[in-house]
Amino acid sequence: MNRLITLPHLAAGTDLAFLALRLGVGAFLVWGVWDNITSAEHMATFVKFLDQFGFPMPELLAPFDVWLQLGIGVLFILGLATRWAGLACALNFVVAIVMVDHLQGWRGSFGSQCLVLIGLVLATHGPGRFSVDRVLERR
Template sequence: MNLPRLVTLPHLAAGTDLAFLALRASVGAFLVWGVWDNITSAEHMAKFVKFLRQFGFPAPEFLAPFDVWVQFAIGAAFILGLATRWAGLLCAVNFVIAIVMVDHFQGWRGSFGSMCLIAVGLVLATHGPGRYSVDRMLARG
């Protein structure tokens, strides 16, 4: 028995591209789902504007729809694997702002979701989308 291979599991690297597809699709779907109510309901958007105002965001009437559409675009980009590195950077920046402005009031546990989205954004920004992506098709183009 080869103990180092048993510990490091190098054969799992064969699934890297599928793992990145699963990561992109699940996080992308989560981001789209998370803002869909604001896109489809003026009432929900108004609540989001009020929420941003409560936490001292500047120009909440502008920032609320802007942020909603940015998150939607990030989610769609992750799902497709399109402009993935840019989407990863935007995701990381967006959720750093969420922690600084809102989540830090809830402590570590309350910030954890945003911290995970920062980490996912940074991984996708630095690694890229993997083989199963529009980015990969365009690069071969």
């Protein structure tokens, strides 16, 4: 009866679940900033957005944040430096919540909250078996 409640056999899919998590979140992060990377107009809009919410040096912070998110996304997809990428993801989206998303309430900040939690899970658990990190660990 305990096995029916706890479903221990699902643990066999942990590495695939972490791969799916990394690929999905990584692709989302890359997609989310791609327009800012490929369009000066979109980047300028992001600079104005950061300025509107009182971020310091938005002209520097906007490209930094865009490239940081792109880097985190790529690292998640590859499973490379995953723990560092997870920490950076968590910190980045804590800042987003504190500076902007908290104004939207619980529901409005939920996406950023999820990215903080996913970042923390990947930072503490690691990327799983299907990753560059795992290959590097074996060497």
